[in-house]
Amino acid sequence: MAGSKEIQELKEKILQLEVRNKHLTNELQLTEKEKEAARKNYFDIISNMEAKVTERTRETGELRKLTEAKSKELQIMLDSSPAMIFYKDSQNRYIRVNKAFSQTLGIPISKIIGKTFAELFPGSEKQFLEDDLEVMRSGKPVLNITGSIETRKGRRQVLTNKIPYKDINGKSIGIIGFAVDVTDLKQAEMEKRELEDKLSQLEKMEAIGRLAGGVAHDLNNVLSAVVSYPDLLLKRMEAGNPLRKPIETIRQSGQKAAAIVEDLLTLARRGVPVTEVLNLNDIIANYLESPEYETLRTHNPSVLIETRLEKNLFNIKGSPIHLTKTVMNLLSNAVEATLHKGTVILSTANRYLDMPIKSYDLSVKEGDYVVLTVEDTGIGIKPEDLKKIFEPFYTKKVMGRSGTGLGMAVVWGTVKDHKGNINVISEEGKGTTIELYFPVTREGLLKAEASIPFKEYMGNKERILVVDDMPEQREISTTLLETLNYTVETVSSGMAAVEYLKTRSADLVILDMIMTPGIDGLDTYRRIVELKPGQKAIITSGYSETGRVREAQRLGAGEYIKKPYTLEKIGLAVRKELAR
Amino acid sequence: MMQRETTGTFGQKAANIQNLVDLVNSSDISSIKSSLSAIVRVINDPRSTVKELKEVILLDPPLAAKVLKTANSAYYSRSFTRVFTDIEQAIIWMGSEIIKELALGQKVCEVFDRDEKIETYSRRSLWKHSIAVAMMAKMIYRKEFGMKGENAYVAGLLHDIGIIAEDQFLPKDFKTILRLSADQNVDMCSAELQILGYDHTEVGEAILASWGLPGELTTTIGSHHNPLESRPEYSIIAAALYTSDLICQERGFSFGAVPESDKQAFRQCLDIIDVKPYALDLIFKEMTAEIAKMEDRGLI
Numbered sequence: 001m002a003g004s005k006e007i008q009e010l011k012e013k014i015l016q017l018e019v020r021n022k023h024l025t026n027e028l029q030l031t032e033k034e035k036e037a038a039r040k041n042y043f044d045i046i047s048n049m050e051a052k053v054t055e056r057t058r059e060t061g062e063l064r065k066l067t068e069a070k071s072k073e074l075q076i077m078l079d080s081s082p083a084m085i086f087y088k089d090s091q092n093r094y095i096r097v098n099k100a101f102s103q104t105l106g107i108p109i110s111k112i113i114g115k116t117f118a119e120l121f122p123g124s125e126k127q128f129l130e131d132d133l134e135v136m137r138s139g140k141p142v143l144n145i146t147g148s149i150e151t152r153k154g155r156r157q158v159l160t161n162k163i164p165y166k167d168i169n170g171k172s173i174g175i176i177g178f179a180v181d182v183t184d185l186k187q188a189e190m191e192k193r194e195l196e197d198k199l200s201q202l203e204k205m206e207a208i209g210r211l212a213g214g215v216a217h218d219l220n221n222v223l224s225a226v227v228s229y230p231d232l233l234l235k236r237m238e239a240g241n242p243l244r245k246p247i248e249t250i251r252q253s254g255q256k257a258a259a260i261v262e263d264l265l266t267l268a269r270r271g272v273p274v275t276e277v278l279n280l281n282d283i284i285a286n287y288l289e290s291p292e293y294e295t296l297r298t299h300n301p302s303v304l305i306e307t308r309l310e311k312n313l314f315n316i317k318g319s320p321i322h323l324t325k326t327v328m329n330l331l332s333n334a335v336e337a338t339l340h341k342g343t344v345i346l347s348t349a350n351r352y353l354d355m356p357i358k359s360y361d362l363s364v365k366e367g368d369y370v371v372l373t374v375e376d377t378g379i380g381i382k383p384e385d386l387k388k389i390f391e392p393f394y395t396k397k398v399m400g401r402s403g404t405g406l407g408m409a410v411v412w413g414t415v416k417d418h419k420g421n422i423n424v425i426s427e428e429g430k431g432t433t434i435e436l437y438f439p440v441t442r443e444g445l446l447k448a449e450a451s452i453p454f455k456e457y458m459g460n461k462e463r464i465l466v467v468d469d470m471p472e473q474r475e476i477s478t479t480l481l482e483t484l485n486y487t488v489e490t491v492s493s494g495m496a497a498v499e500y501l502k503t504r505s506a507d508l509v510i511l512d513m514i515m516t517p518g519i520d521g522l523d524t525y526r527r528i529v530e531l532k533p534g535q536k537a538i539i540t541s542g543y544s545e546t547g548r549v550r551e552a553q554r555l556g557a558g559e560y561i562k563k564p565y566t567l568e569k570i571g572l573a574v575r576k577e578l579a580r
Numbered sequence: 581m582m583q584r585e586t587t588g589t590f591g592q593k594a595a596n597i598q599n600l601v602d603l604v605n606s607s608d609i610s611s612i613k614s615s616l617s618a619i620v621r622v623i624n625d626p627r628s629t630v631k632e633l634k635e636v637i638l639l640d641p642p643l644a645a646k647v648l649k650t651a652n653s654a655y656y657s658r659s660f661t662r663v664f665t666d667i668e669q670a671i672i673w674m675g676s677e678i679i680k681e682l683a684l685g686q687k688v689c690e691v692f693d694r695d696e697k698i699e700t701y702s703r704r705s706l707w708k709h710s711i712a713v714a715m716m717a718k719m720i721y722r723k724e725f726g727m728k729g730e731n732a733y734v735a736g737l738l739h740d741i742g743i744i745a746e747d748q749f750l751p752k753d754f755k756t757i758l759r760l761s762a763d764q765n766v767d768m769c770s771a772e773l774q775i776l777g778y779d780h781t782e783v784g785e786a787i788l789a790s791w792g793l794p795g796e797l798t799t800t801i802g803s804h805h806n807p808l809e810s811r812p813e814y815s816i817i818a819a820a821l822y823t824s825d826l827i828c829q830e831r832g833f834s835f836g837a838v839p840e841s842d843k844q845a846f847r848q849c850l851d852i853i854d855v856k857p858y859a860l861d862l863i864f865k866e867m868t869a870e871i872a873k874m875e876d877r878g879l880i
Contacts, residue, residue, distance in 0.1 A: 019859040026726035034675050041630040042672055 084158075084179040087165055092116045092132050095174065104181065106152030121150060135162045135175045146182075157183040198361060201387060205412055208392050219261050226254035263325075263406035275317055277443045280348050280370055281309045283323045287331075296332055300340050305331070308347035312566050314440040316370050322414040329407035330374040330434060337378025337432060345375040350440070352563035354514045354541065359423040359437070360386075367472060368440035368563070369420075373433060380428040389424070411436075442476060457571035459486040462578060465506035466490040467497040467524060468540075469515040473563070477510060477570070484571050494524030501531050508577055510570075511557070513541035513549060522548040525557055538577050540565065593777050601786045603749040609691045613791045615640040616687050619680060620793055623730045633676050634667045637683055646686045647679065655877035656682070681718075681733060685711065688737045691744055701758055701836035703747070708880055710737050712833040712871055716824035717817075719863045724855050735797055735821050739804045740835075741787055742780030743768075750776070758837070767840040769805050781805050805840060807849055819849035827864060833871075 078085050078098035087096040094112050102109045107120065118129065135142050141163040148157050158179045165174040230251035237244055284307065287293055297305070327346075334344040353366045381389060388394045390412040393405040415422050418438050426432040464486045466477045474490040481488045489506070491497045495518060497509065509528065513521035521539055528535050537557040539549050549560050558577035561569055604610060618636040622628045637644050644667055650656060651670045652663055656678065664670040671679045692707035714736025721729020746754045753775050761771040772779040785802030800818050803810040804825060810818035826846055828834070850860070874880050 015856070016858055019856060019862060023723035023859070023862065026723050029726055030722055030728065034677055038672065038675050041676070044629065044631075045668065045672065 082180075084177075084181075086177045086179075087174060088116075088132065088177070089174040090136060090172070092118075092129060101179075104151050104153075104156070105149070131160075131162055132175055135164050136172050139164050139166070139170075139172050149179075151181075156181050157186050195362075202361065205390055205392075205409070206416075208409070215264065219257075219264070223254060223257050223261060226250065227258055230254065260404040260406065263404045263410055276320060277315050277441055278318055278320055278323070279313055279315050280323065280372055280438070281313045283320060284309065284327055284346065284348065287324055287327050290328075292328055293331075296335060300335050300338075302341045303335050303338050304343045305335070306343065306345045308345060310347075310349045312350070312568075313348050314350050314368065314370050314566075315443065316418065316438040317441045317443070318418050318438065319414075322410070322417065326411045326414045326436070327372070329411050330372075330436075333407060334374050334376035334378065334432070334434075337376050337380075339379065342377040342431075344377075345373070347373045347375070349373070351437075354563075355516075359421045359435075361422055364421040364423075364437050366470065368476075369437040370440055372436040372438070375431065375433040377431040380430055380432055381424075381426040382428055386424060386426060390422075442479065457484065457568070457575045459484050459574065459578075461485060461487050462507040463487045463489065463505070464508045464510060464574070465497060465500060466510045467492075467494065467515075467521075468510075468512040469493060469518070470512075473512065480565075480567050480570055481574070483567065484574070486574070494519040494521070494527070497524055498527045498531065501528055501535070505532070507536065508574060509535060509537040510574075511537050511539050511552075513539055513546075513552075520548065522552045525552045525555055529555055536577050536580065538573050596776070597778055597782055597786050600745055600749060600783055601790050604745050604787050605790060607748070609744065609748070610791075612687050612690055615643055616684070617792055619683055619687070620731075620734055620797065623680060623734065624794055630668065630671050630676055633679065634671060637667050637679070640687075643683060643687055647683050650682050650686065650879065651679070653877055653879065655874055655879055677728065677730070680730065684734060684737060691741070701747075703744070706740060706743060706835040708871070708875075709828060709833045709835045710740055711874075711880060712828045712867060713737075713739060713821070713824045715870060716828060716863065716867045717820045719867055720820045720824065720853065720855060720860075723863055724853065724859065729820075731794075731796055732817055732820055735800045735804075735817060736824060738788060738797070739784065739801045739821060739825065740780060741801075742783030742785075743835075745783050745787060746772070746776075746780060761837055768837040769840070779805070806845075808845060815852055819852040822846075823849050823853065823855070823860070827860065831864065832868075 075098075078096075079100070081098060082100055084101035084104055085098040086094055086101050089095050093114055093116050095114075097109060097112050099109075102112060105112070105120070112120065116129075131142050131145055141161065143161045145160040145162065146157065147160065148155050159182045160177055160179040162175050162177045164172045165176045167173050230247050233247055234244060234251070237247070288307070331344065331346060338344065349371045351369045351371045353364060353369065356363045356365050358364075390408045392409040394408075412422070415436050415438075420439065421437040423435040423437070424432065425435075459481070464481055466474055466481070466488060468474045468477065468490070469492055471492075474492070478488045478490060489500070489504075491500050494515060497511070500506075501509075509525075511521045511524060515521065515524075519527075521541070525535075525537060525539075528537070534556055537552075539552055539557050539560045540563055541549065541560070553560065558580055559573045561573050565573075605613075615636065618639070619633075622633050622636055625632075637647055647667065648664055648670060651674060656674065664673065667679070688710070689707060692703045692710070714733045717732035717736045718729040721727045721732050746757070757768065757771045757775050760766070760774065761768050764771075769779040769781070781802050781804055785798045788801060789798045796814055796817065799811055799814050800821055803814075803818055804821050807815070807818035807822035823846065826840070829837075830841075850857070855863075871880065
């Protein structure tokens with residue numbers, strides 16, 4: 001039955017379609033469920049994300065606070081550094097600097113940030129920029145760059161280290177710099193080196209001097225035969241004896257050797273007590289009358305020797321033999337330096353030093369000095385030779401011209417033994433000036449001077465207040481004034497004087513002009529006249545009269561006297577002021 | 581071998597199986613244990629979320645990488661124009677079912693990696709067989725029952741893990757078994773019983789039980805050659821697995837062993853799952869098409 005077969009086939013087809021339908025329906029349902037689940041998951045995740053965002057925002061806020069705190073810490077660290085610290089970007093613009101940087105340059109931080117060095121300092125050295133570029137380019141630090149910058153305190157030497165400023169990937173994005181002001185350090189170093197040089201020079205000369213002296217003792221014995229026997233031999237020889245000539249030569253050489261030995265012995269006698277009170281003018285006067293000077297003059301007729309001796313020159317303590325040799329050696333050197341044609345000036349002067357001054361050897365301390373100056377218009381000394389001129393046997397002269405080679409060494413030793421100082425000023429082709437500073441002594445003063453009779457300026461127990469910052473000066477003033485029958489009080493500063501005069505009074509104030517530290521003579525006098533209008537006063541100073549001295553006199557102060565003062569000078573001035 | 585058979589008692593046999601399980605658990609194979617059981621746990625927990633699945637996969641970085649790579653491969657990403665850069669994205673866009681399947685596949689695949697041919701057997705063909713069975717079983721669940729069938733998929737993937745254990749740790753015996761099966765034309769289980777006194781279904785069950793997988797899986801795998809003896813609550817999954825296994829072996833997804841041909845059991849299983857032969861054919865055809873596509877994309 002065909003129909004039933006077809007029905008069977010159709011049934012089969014329907015069955016198959018049903019299966020497919022079932023499969024598709026089931027898949028559809030599952031897919032929908034999965035879609036639903038996915039959507040739910042999606043929403044879960046989205047809402048989860050919102051929570052995450054809130055969390056992250058909070059974390060970021062905390063992180064920012066932390067960063068700010070760290071940044072503040074860093075700034076404190078940077079600002080605590082005495083070195084100048086700066087960060088620059090790749091365009092050389094400052095992006096961060098510390099307080100030291102801003103203060104040294106005297107520019108507020110806000111005006112530095114974003115600027116380049118060249119913008120801050122137009123016309124500045126290119127060097128800095130080149131270093132920056134080098135550091136940026138190589139990615140390596142450049143250290144110990146020396147340079148100078150203009151600061152509020154003036155031009156300063158700086159030592160700079162520049163280090164590449166890198167991002168986390170190691171790429172150079174700028175530089176970090178550390179600069180230290182080394183001006184003071186350099187200055188101190190230079191001074192130290194100078195001092196060390198001088199000290200070693202001193203030691204060297206001392207050592208050579210001692211050695212030379214030691215040799216001299218033995219030499220002298222050996223020489224006596226050479227000096228004495230030629231005379232004996234010559235006496236016994238006929239006038240026409242052909243051996244006379246050589247023997248005379250032996251005698252001359254012996255005498256020359258003896259002169260050298262004598263100088264050596266002078267050196268060797270270093271350290272003899274220099275306690276005799278003497279006046280340098282007398283030493284010079286004696287020398288000028290000596291045969292040695294006579295010889296010098298006759299050998300150098302075209303050299304003009306001038307003497308300018310200060311009247312009332314202070315006394316010093318010393319050894320007349322050594323000082324005479326010193327004068328002689330300096331003078332003969334000066335004459336020789338002129339190459340027998342020129343001028344030599346020999347002078348003495350009283351000088352008071354308010355402040356230490358630099359000299360050839362160590363610096364000369366403040367105080368009263370007698371200065372011996374020998375000035376010539378000779379050939380001068382080269383700077384590089386200047387250091388050696390006091391060394392024994394050092395000479396620039398053609399050997400054998402004259403002298404023993406020990407002249408200047410004797411000068412050196414003498415000055416040192418007299419606790420004096422030496423100063424040498426020389427210019428090649430123009431001449432040389434040698435100054436010897438000898439400390440003044442007050443001993444033997446009274447008998448030495450007084451050209452105006454004492455009694456004309458004796459006091460009558462008037463009260464005098466001496467204001468001076470130097471203890472020695474106060475002592476000298478006291479001695480002098482008490483000798484002149486005054487009642488003396490001393491104070492060591494201007495303020496102390498003002499205090500003193502608040503409770504007590506003085507007939508006269510002797511006021512030092514330059515006092516350090518503290519207020520000077522003028523300021524002191526200003527305050528004094530506020531307290532005691534018309535207070536009588538005398539102004540003293542080692543310097544010449546200045547505007548400040550004149551200002552004080554305009555306010556009512558009396559005479560100005562230059563230190564160092566003699567009994568006569570101060571006595572007359574006091575009398576005059578008291579009588580005013 | 582015969583000695584073992586004759587002297588073997590029940591206790592002896594259990595001890596032999598345990599020996600093999602111990603070997604497996606001290607070998608590389610057990611490295612899939614933690615990720616595998618974690619994924620299975622997610623599958624069997626109705627309250628599990630995307631986050632948990634993501635965490636399970638992320639705990640195993642090589643797996644996560646493989647999952648992402650596979651998810652971005654042409655086979656899976658056909659409908660997506662984007663590249664997935666993290667697991668969460670992939671789960672949202674592809675759905676957790678696909679990702680679970682993908683992760684399982686990648687994980688289980690690890691134990692099939694070394695290719696070695698013995699007779700007509702090779703691990704590669706065993707792996708392909710396992711995938712086919714897994715997919716077939718899953719499709720039966722989806723199309724016929726309207727259920728996800730994820731456990732059926734896992735069961736399919738793992739049902740022959742006992743064979744891997746024998747292949748790797750009892751290579752001599754395993755060769756003997758294969759030869760015996762081929763020479764005498766007996767199915768594999770019978771050959772195994774002759775040589776070892778136990779078969780790969782027992783070994784598989786013991787391994788997976790030692791890994792803490794749920795009873796549904798271990799029991800089903802343990803009874804995949806005698807599904808009718810399985811526990812009543814697992815009769816459907818057992819029947820589905822048996823049906824899939826048999827049909828795959830018969831129709832070109834065999835791994836070289838002589839198939840069992842118990843027509844009676846097969847018909848009874850079809851009855852249990854209530855699937856018409858036509859429907860089975862249809863499902864098989866679709867499965868074959870999928871496998872072909874995956875193979876095409878180099879995923880198998």
